[in-house]
Structures are given as C-alpha cells and as structure tokens.
Amino acid sequence: MKISKEDVIHVAYLARLELDEAAVEKFSYQIGTILDYVDTLNRLDTTGVSSTSHAIFLTNAFRDDEIRKHLDLELALSNAPEKDDGIFRVPRVIG
C-alpha cells in the first residue's frame, strides 16, 4: 500500500489525532487509493512550471500600524472550555 499503517499512525500523531486500529486500517487503504490516483499528476512534465498558491494577483495588503477596536477580553474567552481570571486553562504542562 502507498501509505503504510505505521505512516498513518505517525501522521495522525503529527496532526494530533488518536486513531483506533480499525480507523488506521481503513485510512491506510482509503488514503492509499487516493494517493495512487494523485500519482496521475506524474504523467505531466512540470519542469520549469511555476507554482500557484493563490489564484488572484494581489500584492501585500498593508495598513498603518495603529491600535484599532479589538475583541473584548470577556467575549474572547466566552467560548473557552475552561477559563480562569482572564486566561485559558489547559492541563498542567510542567510537572
């Protein structure tokens, strides 16, 4: 297969996902099929072809560096799963 089960487990770790055995098996097969299909791109010689990451020609959008209206602290925290006195709370990182 194009992408081994070990690859899927490794990539899932990089993407901060936790997959069970069945999902690893299924994704390895399905993503392998998709990657096989993606290989049809190799039939094209793209030597010297530039890359496109953005379909519209735009130069940088600059603005003056000035203080503007921003989200109120309470609102910014309003959807936090856990918060505490103006901060987001997460599980302890340093033991």
Next chain:
Amino acid sequence: MKLYELTISQAAALLSLRQLTSQELTRAVLERIHAVEDRVGAFITLNDELAMAQAGIADKTLSEGRGTTLTGIPLAIKDLICTQGVRTTCASRILENFIPPYDATVIQKLKTAGAVLVGKANMDEFAMGSTTENSAFKTTHNPWDLSRIPGGSSGGSAAAVAADMCLGSLGSDTGGSIRQPASHCGVVGMKPTYGRVSRFGLVAFASSLDQIGPIAKDTRDCALLMNAISGHDPQDSTSVPEPVPDYTRFLDGDIKGLVAGIPKEYHASGGIDPEVAEAVNRAIQTLQDLGVRCVDVSLPHTEYAVAAYYVIAPCEASSNLARYDGVKYGYRDKTAGTLMEMYRNTRSKGFGPEVQRRIILGTYSLSAGYYDAYYGKASQVRTLIMDDFAKAFQHCDILLSPVAPTPAFAIGDNTDDPLTMYLSDVFTLSANLAGIPGMSVPCGFSTKGLPIGLQLMGPHFSEGNLLKAAYHFEQTTDFHKKKAIL
C-alpha cells in the same frame, strides 16, 4: 401563490409598496419551515423569535421609507458563516456549542441591508463532502426526492431554497459546494470570483479556494444577493479592491454576440449520465437560438484537476484545522491527563471521519520528504489549469458545461468510497483552482424528475456576463419555476 413561494424581487416589491409586511412574510416562511423540516432536514439551528424580531425592525425601517431590496427578506445561512450570538457549528461536534462573538462581514452586510436571518443551514462537516451526509447532526433530504442527497456541501442552503423554507441563502464553495447542490436541488447558485466576497468570519476549510456565494430561486435574486455581499473588506486581506457593479443591470443586456466556449473535456467525459448530457446540450442550443455564438475550446489539463485539488485542499485544511485544540473554543475532552492527550482526544472525538481523513491526507502530503512530490507538484499543475482557462478565454466570454455528471443519487450510495465521491466533483473543482466565477442554473429534469443544472464559468470578475446569459436562458425556459412537491 403562497407567501413563502415569492422570490426576493417579488417580495421586495410588495414590501416596499406596504402590501406585505416582513412579519407576515417571515411568519409564513417559519410556518413553512416547521411544516416540512421533519422531511427535508435543512437546518441545524432555527431561531424563530430572533427572526420575528428582525422582521419587526425591518417593518419599521420599511414604514419609514428607508428599506433596501433585502429589507425584511427571510434568508438562510450556511452554518459555517459566523453569526454573533447564534450558534455556528460547521456541522461538527467540535464546534457544537460555539457561539461566535462577532458577525462575518457578509452577515454584517445582510443585517445592515435589513435582511431577516431565519436559521443556520446544514452542510457537510467543515464543508468537506458533496452530499451533506457528512454532517455530524442530521441528513438533509433532496426536496425533489426525499430518498436522495441534496448535494453538498451547501446541501441545507440549497434544499432550503428549493423547499421554500427561505427566499434565498448563502453557501460557500471550495470545490463546487454551491453549484453542485444548486444543480441537484433545481435552484440558482453562484460561486463568485475568489476575493469578490469577504471571507472574514467564514470558518476556513481551504483558504485559497473558499468563497461565499448566493443560492436563489432565480437569477435576478442571485444578482440581488451578489449586490449585497460583494466588495473589498479590510478584514480579509485576500479580498479584492475591485468596484462592485449593480449586478441586476447586466440581466437585460444584449447577449447577441456573446461567445460561449464548449470545453470538449467537459462533454466527452465517459462518466456523464446521458440525461444530463442531453439537458445540457439542449440548453446550449437554447442559448445559441438566443444569439450566443458557440465555439469549441479545450481545457487539456481537466483530467488532472481532481488529483491536484485533492492534494491542495486537504493540505490547506490540515493547516487550517490545527486551530481546533480544545483550548480557545469548541469541544474539549476533559478526561485527558496531559496536554498532548487532551489535544488528541479532543480532535479525535470532535472531528468526523471525512475530516480526519482529509487532515491525515493533507498532513502526509505536506510532511518532510513528500512535500515536493505532492503539494509542490499539485501547485504546479494548478498553474497549468489556470493557463488552460486563460487560453480558452482568448476565444470566448463564458464556458458552458454540466455541473455534476449525474443527477442526485440515493442517500447512502457513496458513503464508503471517498475516491469515487471526489471524482464526481470533476466539473466544478477547476473554477476554484483558477479562482474564476461559476454558476449553476436549472436546465432540465431527468425522467425520474430530478433537476439538472447548467454550469456557466467566466474570467475573473465576469459575474455580470454569467448572470446575463443565465437570465436570458431563464426568460425562455421554465425549469427554475418548477417546484418540488412536498
């Protein structure tokens, strides 16, 4: 005619003459929603009280003579466009309880225009899918045949318009997600030029491809919604500072001499259902009879569009969806002991299978050793696809093709075969890769009574030409006037 069957332009005329109030209209639409929602399943969140309150304000504005065309008009919004104070889920468990603290720019614009927002429409989770079956919450049924998919990912937005549960709606289109459900539901849908409409407040899937656009009962309404949502926005640095014309002014324009390219790769494809091919060919003939000149053109890299897209879109998605970490908003798994466990459990329980599949595909394609072979190669092929369009548009003003290879298929038919599903996007993806506008207008029905759409595409910022051709087509056909019977 029932009030909920009105188009936006019809309702606006009655509202401005005070022969109808927005409260009457909105109540009729809400009653319609409650009568058919059990069968259609177009909405994730409904807010009758808020809608009626907005209608009351609209009536006051109208009575003071300060209304605009959209004042008091009930609209539905795809549930990935942020609405302040109204839950915005992206049809995902991970955002099940997310209440945006701000409005998307398009919502601000609609509110300023006085529109009434009746609810948040169902969709494929994070807009990943072509059937709306990937919603974490419900399945949307095609109003024309409830056993079939409405298309996707903006399936709720299209089904709601087709079933008269709103007068118009907003969807988003990353690879066909407005045009394909519009085609399957027999309504009009437009993906504007990339940068035409602000993406501020649109939950990002693939940022270089995503674009918000209207779904409407006819082309005039589509133009009216485009007028309301288009324009440069300092909050979206990829929006384009191009003046916004009054799109309704294009509708009556002369189409004699307009040149339509017929891309052979879009018509010779083996997978096209014969009834779709026939309906589209008849539509091309109708436009020719109206004075459009047709020429054959070639978009030689079309066969590579699906492969390029299904690298680029998942790569961008894997990066965009990294933000869902259980810290700032959305679902958090609270059983985890460490931060890493919290991230992994949150994301695994919060995202559905299609989203996880695309995150893994994207992460793999961007990872060390594979980046050049996948993302790099696909980005070069994207250039070739853009060049194809640029060359074709030297010979024509618009392109005509099918939207989808088949009419809507049965719910459950393709859920376990992602590649087959992806291949059905073949006619719509290229417009997103090239950033050009595309549109679907109803152009026929299959023998089973399922709607078929005609796709119109044009160069950047040529929405006016697409609307003009579509409007003239509508004037001599009645496909858009047919109603699903519910």
